[in-house]
Amino acid sequence: MNKIPVILLAAGQSRRMGGLDKLMQEVDGIPLLRRAAKTAQTVGPVIVALPPEPHPRHDALSGLDVLRVAIDDAAEGMNASLRGALKHVHPDAQAAMVLLADLPDLTEADLTAVLRARATHPNHLIWRGATETGKPGHPVLFDRKLFLPLSKLTGDQGAQTVVRAYKDKVHVHALPGQRAVLDLDTPEDWAIWRMHRSP
Template identity: 70%
Template structure:
């Protein structure tokens, strides 16, 4: 199946005290570039970005991804979804929505969720979950939901669609808390880095 990935990276990092969470360094490169590289190893990637000029564009320099500037990004996540969905290829059978600030997700995790679309086809939504079953990311939407994604407004993401089609959502367990570890604040980053350092030392 043709399932491109939309990487949402147009948000304003309002809770980071002036820093840009997507430009924080992880494994020697900005988190945004790392997330895009992981996604690109799995499927074609569309990245929703703030309008240029912006350092996030520079962070993706040289990568084979399609950047889509979101003029109304201040509205919230759904402006990014609308803009990126309009850039989907005509033959896309589904789309994976991926947040750029999930540092524990791996290419294998994304592939696991993609595989569920093929293996458990009688659904509209396939969603990564923690190993104990809490829903998280990434989320794949069947092409039948593209028109609804293109009409979302506000900052609630696609949760209204997930709730509306709750009976046709398939959860895909991923290792640990990969599906839910997002880094929105300096405290989040400090805790995550400390935990990672402890794992390296153990």
């Protein structure tokens, strides 16, 4: 069994969606959050950082074998979610993958490719997906040596502080198209994505 967990960050507030929840938008007939969790499950055990209950996002994960972690201080930003989820990573885990829940085009193959990059480039501490032209994005795989600095992050900048501090130990793995960076933050983004998506 793959011991590397996937931390799915899904406690954000969708502030730019005009009252809608981007993670509850349907993709392939199910909420984006559920779809992201099912994709993550294909590569390892999944820890999902969520807003406190009651919240529809908890219901969206009903029946899935994932660990749901309520982030009481989610309003602080992304790093509250990261800190909260890291507490639940198994102590024997040699690495952890961090994945944003709002990247609708990422596939099982993409996550697997970044996991494999750890084996083919073992002298690094961070392995991350990128666009086909090399722009860094998600998912991001962190060696366990970085769990401590990650657990001390605050604010809403994600793990960029740690990534910059270890920039010489980052391997960037190109994924097809814009999958690694394409997020949908506004109703307009969703409309454009749906219009151009292949049936």
